Amino acid sequence: MRWLDVAFDRALLESVLVGSVCGLIGVQVVLRRQAFFTMAMTHATFPGVVIAAVLGVNLYLGGAVAGVLAALAVTVLSRRRGHDASMATAVALAAGFSLGVALLSTQNGFTRNLTAYLTGSILTVGEQDLVVAAAVTAGVALVLAAVHKELLYTAFDHHGARAAGYRTGAMDLLVLLLIEAVVVTSVPAVGTILTLALVVAPAGAARLWTDRVAGMTAFAVAVAVSSAVGGLYLSRAFDVAAGGAISLVAAACFALSTIVAPRQGLIARAAHRRRRRTPPATEPGRAAPGEPVPATGS
Amino acid sequence: MHATLVEPFSVPFMARALTELLLLAVLAGVVSTHVLTRRLGFVADAMTHTVFPGIVLGFLSAGVDGVLPGALAAAAVTAILLTLLTRSRRVTDDTALAVLLAAMFAVGVVLVSRRASYTADLTSFLFGRLLTVTAGQIAQTAVVAGLVLTTLAVLHKELLLRAFDPRAAAAMGYRIWLLDLVLNLAVALVVVAAAQSVGTILVIALLVVPAATGRLVSDRIAPITLAGVAVAALSGYLGLAISYRASVSHGLRLAGGATVVLTMVAVYLLTLLAAGLARALRSRRTSDAVA
Numbered sequence: 325m326r327w328l329d330v331a332f333d334r335a336l337l338e339s340v341l342v343g344s345v346c347g348l349i350g351v352q353v354v355l356r357r358q359a360f361f362t363m364a365m366t367h368a369t370f371p372g373v374v375i376a377a378v379l380g381v382n383l384y385l386g387g388a389v390a391g392v393l394a395a396l397a398v399t400v401l402s403r404r405r406g407h408d409a410s411m412a413t414a415v416a417l418a419a420g421f422s423l424g425v426a427l428l429s430t431q432n433g434f435t436r437n438l439t440a441y442l443t444g445s446i447l448t449v450g451e452q453d454l455v456v457a458a459a460v461t462a463g464v465a466l467v468l469a470a471v472h473k474e475l476l477y478t479a480f481d482h483h484g485a486r487a488a489g490y491r492t493g494a495m496d497l498l499v500l501l502l503i504e505a506v507v508v509t510s511v512p513a514v515g516t517i518l519t520l521a522l523v524v525a526p527a528g529a530a531r532l533w534t535d536r537v538a539g540m541t542a543f544a545v546a547v548a549v550s551s552a553v554g555g556l557y558l559s560r561a562f563d564v565a566a567g568g569a570i571s572l573v574a575a576a577c578f579a580l581s582t583i584v585a586p587r588q589g590l591i592a593r594a595a596h597r598r599r600r601r602t603p604p605a606t607e608p609g610r611a612a613p614g615e616p617v618p619a620t621g622s
Numbered sequence: 623m624h625a626t627l628v629e630p631f632s633v634p635f636m637a638r639a640l641t642e643l644l645l646l647a648v649l650a651g652v653v654s655t656h657v658l659t660r661r662l663g664f665v666a667d668a669m670t671h672t673v674f675p676g677i678v679l680g681f682l683s684a685g686v687d688g689v690l691p692g693a694l695a696a697a698a699v700t701a702i703l704l705t706l707l708t709r710s711r712r713v714t715d716d717t718a719l720a721v722l723l724a725a726m727f728a729v730g731v732v733l734v735s736r737r738a739s740y741t742a743d744l745t746s747f748l749f750g751r752l753l754t755v756t757a758g759q760i761a762q763t764a765v766v767a768g769l770v771l772t773t774l775a776v777l778h779k780e781l782l783l784r785a786f787d788p789r790a791a792a793a794m795g796y797r798i799w800l801l802d803l804v805l806n807l808a809v810a811l812v813v814v815a816a817a818q819s820v821g822t823i824l825v826i827a828l829l830v831v832p833a834a835t836g837r838l839v840s841d842r843i844a845p846i847t848l849a850g851v852a853v854a855a856l857s858g859y860l861g862l863a864i865s866y867r868a869s870v871s872h873g874l875r876l877a878g879g880a881t882v883v884l885t886m887v888a889v890y891l892l893t894l895l896a897a898g899l900a901r902a903l904r905s906r907r908t909s910d911a912v913a
Contacts, residue, residue, distance in 0.1 A: 357717075360716055363720060411663050413663065415830060418824070422824055429877035525724065564735050568732035572729065572732065574724075
C-alpha cells in the first residue's frame with residue numbers, strides 16, 4: 325500500500341483503530357466504574373514493557389504478562405480485610421510504575437523512552453503496531469458482541485446474575501482482561517495518558533446523551549475516533565504533542581456534554597429546576613402533576 | 623554494613639536528600655491515613671497528575687522560582703474542582719476524575735512539547751531530582767509539613783467523624799464540603815512539596831503505601847499513622863542507601879525516587895506476608911484450644 329509509507333497516514337490509521345477499540349471498551353469501563361483500574365493498568369504494564377525491551381522480546385508480550393500479574397494482584401489484595409479495591413489498585417499502580425522507572429534508569433536512553441511511553445509517539449507507529457491494533461480491535465469487538473448480554477446483566481445486577489447461575493467472577497475477570505488487552509495495545513503506540521483519556525472521556529460523554537447501551541457504544545466509538553483524528557490534525561497544525569492534543573479534544577467532548585446534554589446536562593437541569601420552582605397554574609391547595617409528594621414518616 | 627548504611631550520608635547531597643525524605647515521611651504517614659479512611663486513592667492519583675501543568679506553567683513564566691507558585695495554584699484549582707466533582711453525584715466520580723486527570727496532564731504535556739528540550743524537561747518534572755534537593759527546598763517542605771500537620775491535628779476529630787459517619791457529621795452541623803476541601807488541599811500540598819524531590823508521579827506511593835502497611839498491623843488510627851510514618855522513613859533511608867551503593871560500588875544506576883518506592887512496596891509485601899502468617903498461627907492455636 326503506497327500511502328501507508330507516509331508516517332502521518334500510518335498515524336491516522338492507528339488513531340482510527342485505537343479510537344474504535346478504546347470507545348468500545350470504554351462503555352464497560354464507565355458502566356463498571358473501572359476508570360481507576362484502567363489508569364493503574366496503564367502504569368502497571370510499564371515494567372513488563374521495559375523488561376521486554378531489555379531482553380529483546382516482543383513489547384506487547386511483556387506488557388501483557390505484567391498486566392495479568394497486576395490484575396491478579398489487585399484481585400487478591402482487594403479481598404483482604406481493611407483493603408478496598410481503590411487502595412489495592414493504587415498499591416499496584418505505584419509498585420508497577422516505580423519498578424518500570426527503576427529498571428529503565430539502569431539503561432541508557434532513559435528519558436527518551438520514558439517520554440514516549442507516557443505521552444506516546446503516534447507518528448512513529450510501524451506496520452506491526454497497526455496489525456496488532458487491528459487484530460485486538462477485531463478480537464475485542466467479537467468478544468463484547470458474543471457475551472454482551474451476560475456483561476450487561478453482571479454490570480447492573482451482580483447478585484441477580486449470580487443467583488441466575490451466571491459465573492459473575494469469570495465475567496469480572498473477562499472484563500479486566502479485555503481492558504488489559506486494550507491498554508497493552510494502545511500504550512506502546514499512543515502513551516498512557518492518551519489511552520486513559522480515549523477510554524474514559526468518550527464513553528463518559530456518551531453516557532450523558534443516552535441511557536441505552538447500544539446507542540452509548542456507537543456514540544462512544546464515534547467520539548473516540550473523531551477525537552483521535554481531530555487531535556492528530558490539531559497537533560500537526562499547532563506543532564504540539566499528538567498525545568496531548570488528542571486527550572484534550574476527548575476531554576473537551578466530555579466537558580461539552582456535561583453542559584449541553586439533554587436531561588443530564590447542566591443547562592437541561594437548570595431549566596428543569598426553574599420549571600419546578602415557578603408556581604404551577606392550578607388552583608391552590610392541589611399539588612400540580614409532577615410535583616414531588618411530601619414524604620410522610622421515615 | 624557501616625559502609626552501606628552510614629557512609630553514604632556523610633556526602634552533603636545525600637544528607638540533604640535524606641532530610642527531605644524524612645520530612646516527607648512524617649507528612650506522608652499522617653496524610654496517607656486520611657487517604658485510607660476516606661478512600662481517596664484515585665483522588666490522590668489524580669492530584670499527582672493535575673499539579674503537573676502548574677509546574678510547567680510556573681517554570682515557563684518565571685524559571686525555577688516559578689515552579690512552587692505554579693504548583694500551588696494548580697493544586698488549589700484541582701482541590702476545589704475535585705471537591706465540587708465529588709459533591710455532585712450525577713456523573714460517577716471516577717469517570718469525571720479520570721477525564722480531569724487526563725485533561726490537566728495533557729495541558730502540561732502540550733505546553734512542554736512546545737519547548738526544545740522537551741524530553742529532559744518532562745522527565746525531571748515527572749520524576750524529580752532527589753539528589754539535587756537544595757536547602758531552600760527542604761525549608762519549603764518543612765513549612766508545608768508544619769502547616770498541613772497542624773491543620774490535620776486541629777481537625778482530627780471532625781475529619782474522622784466525616785470519614786466514618788458522614789450523615790452524623792452533617793446532622794451535627796459540620797460542613798462536609800469544607801472538611802473535604804481541607805483534606806483535598808492537604809493532599810495537594812503534599813503533592814506539591816514532594817513533586818520536586820521524588821517527582822509528581824511517584825508521590826502516589828507516598829500517599830497510599832504507608833497507611834496501607836499500617837492497616838495490615840492494626841485497626842486503630844494512631845498505630846496505623848505511626849506505622850505509616852515509620853515505614854515511610856525506613857524505606858526512604860534504605861532506598862537512598864541502596865540506590866547509592868548500587869551506583870557507586872556496582873556501577874548500576876538506579877533512580878533514587880523509584881528505589882525508595884520499591885523499598886516501600888517491599889516492606890508492604892513483607893508485612894502482608896507476616897500478617898498472613900501471624901493470622902494462620904493464631905487460628906491454629908484457637909482451633910487447638912477448642913479441640
